[in-house]
Amino acid sequence: MKVGVIGTGMMGRNHVRVFSELRAVREVMVFDLDADAAAAVASTLGATTAPSIEALLDRVDAVSICVPTPYHLATAERVASAGVPMLIEKPVCAGVEEGERLLDALPRGLVAGVGQIERFNPVVGEVARMVSDPLYVELKRHNPTSSRITGTSVIEDLMIHDIDILAHVLFPGVARRVSAAGGEDVCSALFSLGDCHAQVSASRKSSKKIRSLYIEEEEATIEADLMTQEVYVYRKPDRYTQNGGRYVQDNIIEKLLVNRLEPLRVELQAFLQAVTGGPAFPVTLAQGVENLRIANAIRAAL
Ligand SMILES: NC(=O)c1ccc[n+]([C@@H]2O[C@H](COP(=O)([O-])OP(=O)(O)OC[C@H]3O[C@@H](n4cnc5c(N)ncnc54)[C@H](O)[C@@H]3O)[C@@H](O)[C@H]2O)c1
Numbered sequence: 001m002k003v004g005v006i007g008t009g010m011m012g013r014n015h016v017r018v019f020s021e022l023r024a025v026r027e028v029m030v031f032d033l034d035a036d037a038a039a040a041v042a043s044t045l046g047a048t049t050a051p052s053i054e055a056l057l058d059r060v061d062a063v064s065i066c067v068p069t070p071y072h073l074a075t076a077e078r079v080a081s082a083g084v085p086m087l088i089e090k091p092v093c094a095g096v097e098e099g100e101r102l103l104d105a106l107p108r109g110l111v112a113g114v115g116q117i118e119r120f121n122p123v124v125g126e127v128a129r130m131v132s133d134p135l136y137v138e139l140k141r142h143n144p145t146s147s148r149i150t151g152t153s154v155i156e157d158l159m160i161h162d163i164d165i166l167a168h169v170l171f172p173g174v175a176r177r178v179s180a181a182g183g184e185d186v187c188s189a190l191f192s193l194g195d196c197h198a199q200v201s202a203s204r205k206s207s208k209k210i211r212s213l214y215i216e217e218e219e220a221t222i223e224a225d226l227m228t229q230e231v232y233v234y235r236k237p238d239r240y241t242q243n244g245g246r247y248v249q250d251n252i253i254e255k256l257l258v259n260r261l262e263p264l265r266v267e268l269q270a271f272l273q274a275v276t277g278g279p280a281f282p283v284t285l286a287q288g289v290e291n292l293r294i295a296n297a298i299r300a301a302l
Pocket residue numbers: 006007008009010011012031032033034037066067068069071075089090091115116117148149150157
């Protein structure tokens with residue numbers, strides 16, 4: 001297959017690297033408004049450059065859109081009108097209205113997905129399989145300050161990953177209410193989800209990088225680190241004993257064996273499989289737009 005990557009900045013470069021490592025990919029072609037940036041990435045990773053988006057779309061079977069979020073809609077519309085399958089980086093668009101416009105512009109049957117990368121993190125799938133009746137969920141995504149200009153608040157930039165996990169992995173179809181506090185760079189949201197509540201926080205001001213998922217159920221507590229891909233399950237002791245007047249509690253802690261994989265590699269493989277007639281890509285544009293609706297609800301609750 002020939003694949004294209006539009007936008008060769010921080011994230012686009014990763015798409016080029018991973019695509020070029022996949023056996024199904026014969027050629028990677030890149031386009032960036034900054035021709036020097038495109039040429040640098042192409043020469044380092046063995047890709048070829050295209051002189052324009054149209055030239056790229058003429059040549060490739062599928063494309064990743066990795067331009068800054070404010071340009072997702074305009075770029076995706078051009079890709080849609082060329083009828084080329086596309087994977088759009090998250091968040092799908094700069095707002096719900098733009099997302100709905102894109103849904104309307106999409107030709108029927110054209111493969112299009114959103115790069116909500118945590119869906120492809122093996123830890124998230126593993127935890128989802130274990131969870132049966134959560135009482136409390138906590139998701140944290142804290143980053144050191146970055147010089148990257150995203151054009152979006154911390155909700156669309158970072159929290160959107162955990163919004164996606166809540167809405168489409170842990171609690172699909174569950175009615176939710178949300179309250180929130182914070183601002184552009186640090187934000188906390190509290191979701192009521194039936195009998196459970198979930199605390200989600202995101203920050204672009206932290207001195208420590210955190211990506212964690214914590215779930216309490218009646219019989220077990222699950223703790224996952226989405227970066228190291230480690231999962232621990234804590235179970236209540238069968239009994240408490242006394243030792244010299246002190247209570248002794250024999251907690252059972254299991255470390256789950258998770259098959260460590262790079263989420264972007266799993267995501268891009270799933271995309272190419274969908275393009276070549278395999279299973280549908282799991283993150284739909286409609287889900288990406290739903291994530292933006294939830295982001296709006298959080299902002300309205302601030
Ligand atoms: N999945 C993730 O975890 C993750 C992480 C970071 C960024 N992202 C997303 O990836 C996208 C890109 O972010 P980034 O950090 O790589 O940005 P970036 O600023 O590092 O790179 C963007 C690149 O796009 C180019 N560009 C801008 N407008 C263009 C256009 N119209 N046509 C072609 N090229 C254009 C720029 O010259 C630049 O090289 C954003 O939507 C962002 O939200 C996702």
